[in-house]
Amino acid sequence: MNTLTEIxxxxxxxxxxxxxYAITFIIxxxxxxxxxxxxxKTLAQIKRKIEKGQQ
Amino acid sequence: xxxxxxxxxxxxxxxxxxxxxxxxxxxxxxxxxxxxYFIIIVSLYPLAISPDPKVLTKIAPGIIWVAALLASLLSxxxxxxxxxxxxxxxxxxxxxxxxxxxxxxxxxxxxxTTGLPLLLVAPVLAYTLHLDPKAYSVLMITLxxxxxxxxxxxxxxxxxxxxxxxxxxxxxxLVLPLFLPILVLSSVAIQLAASPRPAIAPIIPGAWFxxxxxxxxxxxxxxxxxxxxxxxxxxxxxxxxATAAALRISLR
Amino acid sequence: MFSSFNFKYFIISAAILLLLxxxxxxxxxxxxxxxxxxxxxxxxxxxxEYGLIGTDKFRIxxxxxxxxxxxxxxxxxxINTTAPTTGSLFLLTxxxxxxxxxxxxxxxxxxxxxxxxxxxxxxxxxxxxxxSGKFIPWIAILALLLATIGIVDGLAFAPTDxxxxxxxxxxxxxxxxxxxxxxxxxxxxxxxxxxLIWRIKIAEIVAMSIAPLGAAITAxxxxxxxxxxxxxxxxxWEWKDPRMVSVLILFFIYLxxxxxxxxxEDKRTAASATGIFxxxxxxxxxxxxxxxxxxxxxxxxxxxxxxxxxMHPDMARPLIVMFFATMLYFTFALLIRIRGEILIxxxxxxxxxxxxxxx
Numbered sequence: 001m002n003t004l005t006e007i008x009x010x011x012x013x014x015x016x017x018x019x020x021y022a023i024t025f026i027i028x029x030x031x032x033x034x035x036x037x038x039x040x041k042t043l044a045q046i047k048r049k050i051e052k053g054q055q
Numbered sequence: 056x057x058x059x060x061x062x063x064x065x066x067x068x069x070x071x072x073x074x075x076x077x078x079x080x081x082x083x084x085x086x087x088x089x090x091x092y093f094i095i096i097v098s099l100y101p102l103a104i105s106p107d108p109k110v111l112t113k114i115a116p117g118i119i120w121v122a123a124l125l126a127s128l129l130s131x132x133x134x135x136x137x138x139x140x141x142x143x144x145x146x147x148x149x150x151x152x153x154x155x156x157x158x159x160x161x162x163x164x165x166x167x168t169t170g171l172p173l174l175l176v177a178p179v180l181a182y183t184l185h186l187d188p189k190a191y192s193v194l195m196i197t198l199x200x201x202x203x204x205x206x207x208x209x210x211x212x213x214x215x216x217x218x219x220x221x222x223x224x225x226x227x228x229l230v231l232p233l234f235l236p237i238l239v240l241s242s243v244a245i246q247l248a249a250s251p252r253p254a255i256a257p258i259i260p261g262a263w264f265x266x267x268x269x270x271x272x273x274x275x276x277x278x279x280x281x282x283x284x285x286x287x288x289x290x291x292x293x294x295x296x297a298t299a300a301a302l303r304i305s306l307r
Numbered sequence: 308m309f310s311s312f313n314f315k316y317f318i319i320s321a322a323i324l325l326l327l328x329x330x331x332x333x334x335x336x337x338x339x340x341x342x343x344x345x346x347x348x349x350x351x352x353x354x355x356e357y358g359l360i361g362t363d364k365f366r367i368x369x370x371x372x373x374x375x376x377x378x379x380x381x382x383x384x385x386i387n388t389t390a391p392t393t394g395s396l397f398l399l400t401x402x403x404x405x406x407x408x409x410x411x412x413x414x415x416x417x418x419x420x421x422x423x424x425x426x427x428x429x430x431x432x433x434x435x436x437x438x439s440g441k442f443i444p445w446i447a448i449l450a451l452l453l454a455t456i457g458i459v460d461g462l463a464f465a466p467t468d469x470x471x472x473x474x475x476x477x478x479x480x481x482x483x484x485x486x487x488x489x490x491x492x493x494x495x496x497x498x499x500x501x502x503l504i505w506r507i508k509i510a511e512i513v514a515m516s517i518a519p520l521g522a523a524i525t526a527x528x529x530x531x532x533x534x535x536x537x538x539x540x541x542x543x544w545e546w547k548d549p550r551m552v553s554v555l556i557l558f559f560i561y562l563x564x565x566x567x568x569x570x571x572e573d574k575r576t577a578a579s580a581t582g583i584f585x586x587x588x589x590x591x592x593x594x595x596x597x598x599x600x601x602x603x604x605x606x607x608x609x610x611x612x613x614x615x616x617x618m619h620p621d622m623a624r625p626l627i628v629m630f631f632a633t634m635l636y637f638t639f640a641l642l643i644r645i646r647g648e649i650l651i652x653x654x655x656x657x658x659x660x661x662x663x664x665x666x
Contacts (some may be wrong), residue, residue, distance in 0.1 A: 021480065288591070294587070297583055305580070
C-alpha cells in the first residue's frame with residue numbers, strides 16, 4: 001500500500017508518467033473488452049432466438 | 056412554387072428568397088425574437104460578471120460573439136421546421152431545380168431576416184459594453200463575415216436533425232463545436248484590434264480605399280479575417296450541397 | 308484495354324493510398340509548417356545532454372550561439388535552424404511527388420485483377436468477418452509485442468531529458484495518441500465518403516465503428532497531454548493553448564457523431580447522416596494542424612523523429628516503435644468493432660445463425 005501511494009501520489013516526475021500510463025491502459029482495455037463482450041452477447045442472443053424458434 | 060416549365064435556377068432562387076422574406080414580413084414576431092434574445096443575453100453578462108467598465112471593455116467582443124452565436128443557433132430551428140411540417144420541403148426536393156440552389160436561397164433569406172438585424176443592433180450593444188472605439192470596424196467586419204458562416208454551417212446540422220423528435224439538444228451538440236473556430240478567430244481579431252499595440256487606421260471617407268487595404272493586408276488581425284473569409288467562401292460553396300444531401304437523407 | 312479498367316476500384320484505392328500518404332507524410336517530413344530544427348543540444352559544462360524539443364521562444368532562423376547562466380553554470384546553447392521558405396518549398400515538392408507516386412500505384416491497382424477481386428470480396432460482410440477473424444489474433448499479438456517493447460524501452464532505457472526530466476516519458480503515449488486521433492478522423496471521413504458515394508455497407512460499418520474508438524483515443528491524448536502539461540507547464544488545462552482547445556473540439560465532434568448515430572433509428576440512414584456530418588466537420592482537421600503556428604502558444608512544435616533528427620536515437624527509437632504499436636492497436640480495436648457490427652447487421656442471415664449455433 002505504501003509503495004502504491006508513493007507511485008501515484010508523491011508528486012515526482014514519475015508520478016505523472018504512471019498516471020498517464022495507467023489511465024491509457026484502462027481506456028485501451030475498455031475499448032477492447034466492451035466490443036468483445038457485446039459481440040458475444042449478440043451471438044448468444046441470436047442463438048437463444050434460434051433455439052426458441054425450434055422448440 | 057415555380058412552375059415546372061421554368062427551369063431557370065436563378066428564377067427559383069429569387070422566388071424562394073421573395074417567398075421567405077414575405078413570410079418573415081407576415082410573421083414579424085419571428086424576426087424580432089432573435090434580436091430580443093440577443094439583447095437579453097448581452098445584458099446578462101454585465102449583471103452576472105461585473106458592471107465595471109474596465110472588465111466589460113475587456114470581455115465585450117466575447118460577449119457579443121457568444122450572444123450572436125446563440126441567437127443564430129436558436130433562430131436556425133425555424134429554417135426548415137415549418138416547411139418540413141407542411142410538406143413544402145418535399146416539394147422542393149422534387150422540383151427540377153438543383154436542390155443546392157434552393158437551399159442556398161433559403162439560407163440567404165434566413166440570414167437576411169435573422170443575421171442582418173443582429174448586425175444593426177451589435178454596435179449599439181457594443182457601445183453599452185464600453186467596447187474600445189478602435190475595435191468597432193473589426194467587430195462589424197467579423198460579424199458581416201462570420202454570421203453567414205454560422206447560418207450556412209448551422210443549416211447542415213438542422214437539415215440532419217429536422218426529422219428527429221428530440222433534435223434540439225442534438226443540434227447544439229453537433230453544431231457548436233463547428234462554431235468554435237469562428238468564435239475564436241473573431242474574438243481574437245477584435246481583441247487584437249482593441250489592443251494598444253498597433254496603430255489602427257480609422258475609416259476616413261476620403262481615403263476609404265487606403266483604409267480597406269490597411270484593414271485587409273497590414274493590420275495584425277488580418278490573418279484572422281483572411282481565415283474567416285476563406286471559411287465563408289468554403290461555407291457558401293459546400294454547405295448548400297451538404298445541406299441538400301442531408302435533407303434528402305432526413306426525408307428518406 | 309480501357310474496358311478492363313475499373314474506375315470504382317481506382318477511386319477506392321486512390322482514397323486509401325491518399326490516406327496512406329497522409330499517414331506517412333507527417334512521419335517523413337512534417338506536412339505542415341517548416342522543418343525547424345529548434346535548439347535542443349544543450350551543453351552543460353563538459354557533459355552533453357540531449358534535450359527533447361525546443362520551445363517557440365528559440366525559433367531563430369539561423370545558426371546562433373546562446374550563452375546564459377543557470378545555477379552557477381555557463382550554459383552554451385547552439386541553435387541551428389533552416390530558413391522556413393526553402394523548407395516549405397521542399398515539402399511541397401515532396402508532397403506532390405508522393406501524390407504522383409500514389410496516383411500511379413492507384414492506376415496499377417485499378418488495372419490489377421487480383422487486387423480488384425480482393426476489394427470486391429471485402430464488400431461482402433461474411434468474407435470480411437471471416438478474414439478479419441483470421442487476422443485478428445496476429446494483429447493483437449504483434450501490437451502487444453510492439454507496445455511492450457516500446458513501453459519498456461521508453462520507460463527504462465531511454466535517457467532522461469535535460470529540461471523535462473522523467474516526465475517527458477509521457478511522449479510515448481501522448482504523441483502517438485494525438486497523431487492517431489487525427490488519422491482516425493481522416494480514415495472515418497474517407498470511409499464516409501465511400502459509403503455516401505457508392506453506398507457500400509462495409510464502409511458504413513467502418514465509419515460508424517471508428518467514432519467511439521476515435522473518441523477514446525482523443526480522450527487519451529487529452530488526458531496524457533494534461534498530465535504532461537501539469538508537470539512541465541505547471542497547469543492542467545490552458546485555454547490559451549490552441550492545440551489543446553482544437554483537440555477538445557475534435558473530441559466534441561466525435562461525441563456529436565456518436566450522438567447523431569444513436570439518435571436515428573434506421574442504421575443505414577444513420578450512417579448516411581453521420582457521413583455528411585463527418586465530412587462537414589472535416590474543416591477542423593487543418594485547424595488542429597495549423598493552430599500552433601497560427602496563434603502564440605505554450606505547445607511545442609513537432610520534432611522530426613525519423614531522418615536527421617535532433618532527438619537522441621535512444622529517445623526516438625521507442626517513439627517509432629510506439630507509432631507502429633498504436634496503429635496496430637487501432638486496426639485491432641477497429642476490426643473487433645466491425646465484427647460486432649457485422650453480426651448485428653446480418654443477424655437474420657443463415658451464416659450468422661450458423662456462427663451463433665457453433666459458439
